[in-house]
Amino acid sequence: MPNSLDLPGRPEDTRVVVAMSGGVDSSVVAGLLKREGYDVVGVTLQLYDHGEATHRKGACCAGQDIHDARRVAEAIGIPHYVLDYEQRFREAVIDRFAESYLHGETPVPCVSCNQTVKFSDLLDTAKTLGADALATGHYVRSAALPNGHRGLYRPVDLDRDQSYFLYATTQEQLDFLRFPLGGMTKPETRELARTLGLMVAEKHDSQDICFVPSGRYAEVIERLKPDSVEPGDIVHVDGRVLGRHDGIIRYTIGQRRGIGVSVGEPLYVVHLDADRRRVVVGPREALMTRRLHLRAVNWIGDGPLSAVPEAGIELWAKVRSTRPPQPALLTVEAGEAIVELIDGEHGVAPGQAAVFYDSPETHARVLGGGTIARVERSLEAERALRHLETGSTAAAAE
Structure with a gap:
């Protein structure tokens, strides 16, 4: 009851x-x-x-x-x-x-x-x-x-x-x-x-995103912001330009199907570079994420968030609604909340939520959470993305 x-x-x-x-x-x-x-x-x-x-x-x-x-x-x-x-x-x-x-x-x-x-x-x-x-x-x-x-x-x-x-x-x-x-x-x-005799007893559940009836987000965004959807390059993390796309809104981090290019190996969307209108793709290992930088954090745990010790606090975090909480470490550095995912996670994207729990159990208490502002992927992926960004900047300056 x-x-x-x-x-x-x-x-x-x-x-x-x-x-x-x-x-x-x-x-x-x-x-x-x-x-x-x-x-x-x-x-x-x-x-x-x-x-x-x-x-x-x-x-x-x-x-x-x-x-x-x-x-x-x-x-x-x-x-x-x-x-x-x-x-x-x-x-x-x-x-x-x-x-x-x-x-x-x-x-x-x-x-x-x-x-x-x-x-x-x-x-x-x-x-x-x-x-x-x-x-x-x-x-x-x-x-x-x-x-x-x-x-x-x-x-x-x-x-x-x-x-x-x-x-x-x-x-x-x-x-x-x-x-x-x-x-x-x-x-x-x-x-x-x-x-209770309610006429809605057998009614279907509503979908998660109510204003996207077809499930095709790009159609809604293009209708709302028609002048903001621009084409660009699909680029491999190693720097190769593999093809063109007609708007980054049609891609999501971790996407495997429908990318529109083929190089003889499985490719995933690794990064969306909105400033340069680029969709960056690469192997699945390039999606592994361990550190999350958060913004707009809401803390409803005991005591203020500012009281988190320098060494951080151990908790459990969810970065997707359908995944169970996983062990994590929350630290606050220069006022910014940072979450380290102990076991890592594939396909985490900025804009998603990272939610904190006090345990992995079914009765876990919610301690708050925040919006993911930036992710840190594997060391190799971070180096490749930085090199890609630096290379493009240098090329544009020549």
Whole structure:
């Protein structure tokens, strides 16, 4: 069963705003809290593409989903509001996503969405409505800490673990948020939806990046920034020019298929040089990464990040949402957070998130994380990339 909301006072005297996306998870949260007697208010954010998404499967916070959220709220008897956040979502998430890709990064827009629109703007709206908490359908857990604050933890259902996307949640936000599904599995959630008589019980899950319905990021970015997509060279790490490309936005670090060149050996995208419009390719070993330089770090562990000892602290880090945490060392050098991956990782790209945990166990606590600003690959790969950059600079100066 779900975790308790862990709030003082009787449920009937406690107002909880539920972020209702129109899917089964958030609908179950609303139905469950209503059944437990809480004063529930449903809020749905219209984020994008309202008309175009009306009949599209896999959407979120648009069209049919808004309609479904409204129907669920009516069925369980709670007030429901739809807030137009399209402009805010465009500025804080979509435009930022496009700019990051144009700079050769691989961004995680779900992090930006949670950090800005959902857990900042919506949280403020919940407080304006007099709520004691904002509840969501995310699969994570939170629990009270000895210091009076709340900690963020991985959920019971690790197949649905969304902690990677919530690392940027601040301590103030975390103290106000509640995640009732953290102690449930997805099948249990669907069964509860059936028990509650919710019409969305069998509804398909939404896709991760809601505003990219086809899964083809390049099409979205080219539509948003048509004058920014320029062709360039595909270059081997040894300096050979192997061919041409029609935009670095069509490539991602670690990509193996669809590169467009062949030299008789497997090639992977190793580096995206946005300034020179180059796609750098090489063997798989050139992808091995051991050190990550982070920006925009959010720390929700005990004590301030500035108190990290010079020798660093041992923790576990995830650089992909689908990978388990691996042993790492976090240090702070001249105010910059640096993560050393003890076992290394292939295909890590700037723009991705590095998320910290206090253990590799299923009950691990989230300690925070940051955006990867720069990666350090194997010594040989670093030398090759530096030589390639220096050689191009020298050639341009002649």
